[in-house]
Amino acid sequence: MTPLDLSGKRVAVLYTSVEESLAGVDARMRETMDLAVNARVITDALNRVGLPARFFTFPRDVVTLADAFRSFGADAVYNLSECPHNSAQKEPHAAAFLELLRLPYTGNGPMPLAVCNNKALAKRVLSAHGLPTPGFRLYSSVPEEASGLSFPAIVKPAKEDGSAGITEESVVEDETRLKERVAHVIERYNQEAIVEEFVGGREFNVAVLGNGTAEDPYRTLPPAELVYRNARWRVCSFESKWDPAHPSYAEIAPECPARIPESLRARLTELTIECARVFGLCGYARVDFRTDGNGRLFVLEVNPNPDISADAGLSRAARAGGLSYEALLLEILRLGLARGAR
Ligand SMILES: Nc1ncnc2c1ncn2[C@@H]1O[C@H](COP(=O)(O)OP(=O)(O)O)[C@@H](O)[C@H]1O
Ligand SMILES: [Mg+2]
Structure with missing residues (x-):
């Protein structure tokens, strides 16, 4: 761990308002999905430990954002941006913008954000x-026949x-249902459909912290299991x-630490760190896994910008690893500052 003095650092907590994208979402789900709530909680937590932090909404006009950072005197940006200009595909652009401003920021850079947002490319x-x-x-269209997959x-x-x-309807048992579902996804989401072999065993996720450097090597937090009770x-x-x-x-329901044998824990850790290396992860991330009928592990996806709200999986794993929520938030900030302007 790099000794790094955080005192007096002025931190701009940047989030993308999801109001527009949540317009079609049921009101009772909006609060848990709203990044504004998260940004406020993180700003308050940083203020409580004496850091002058303020939250900023990602605007339509980025010039005003650059000006706002300058008038605030930001030393670093806590980057919670997920959908600039209401587009999940512009998630990497927020990080790229911060790099061009030469401001240190938390979390992953544009490359892993772009690659991992594209499920097929990441795989x-x-x-x-x-x-x-x-x-x-x-x-990109409904296939004549869905060859080669079981x-x-x-x-x-x-x-x-x-x-x-x-949804549960995403799992298909035969070719007819597969084609129907592919048609549904392409039409409803206006993008390609990815069809994967269904690996239906136990589900785990592992959070990783670090920059992959000699000073801040990757370290995993205790694995969590998503327990399917029914x-x-x-x-x-x-x-x-x-x-x-x-x-x-x-x-x-998530259970952390997962109740698993040491051999499985070691394999999850090894695969997570290998994923971090392969994608050049920075700061924090979460890797999702599932086992097949023989207990073999598969990586479902790498999340380079996972939810870090107080009740999210990553914070739960941090607590299981002995890091309070505030300690986690500060460690993520420290890792961002340790990278400096990128
Ligand atoms: N190939 C698969 N085999 C089994 N379950 C899967 C597979 N892909 C996705 N899932 C299930 O769907 C969930 C969400 O899929 P995921 O690819 O992680 O999408 P998202 O990026 O939306 O989280 C997973 O947590 C898992 O329960
Ligand atoms: Mg996932």
């Missing part, structure tokens, strides 16, 4: 490095996040993540 990178990930096909399969939008577009659920769907009123919300 190709994983495979190229020999990391196990479920086999897949990418479709059933069951899962059909997802290729460039979404937060389980958008993922056999009727097969996937961590949109509802199970965000809708407390939906039965799956209580029936798919």
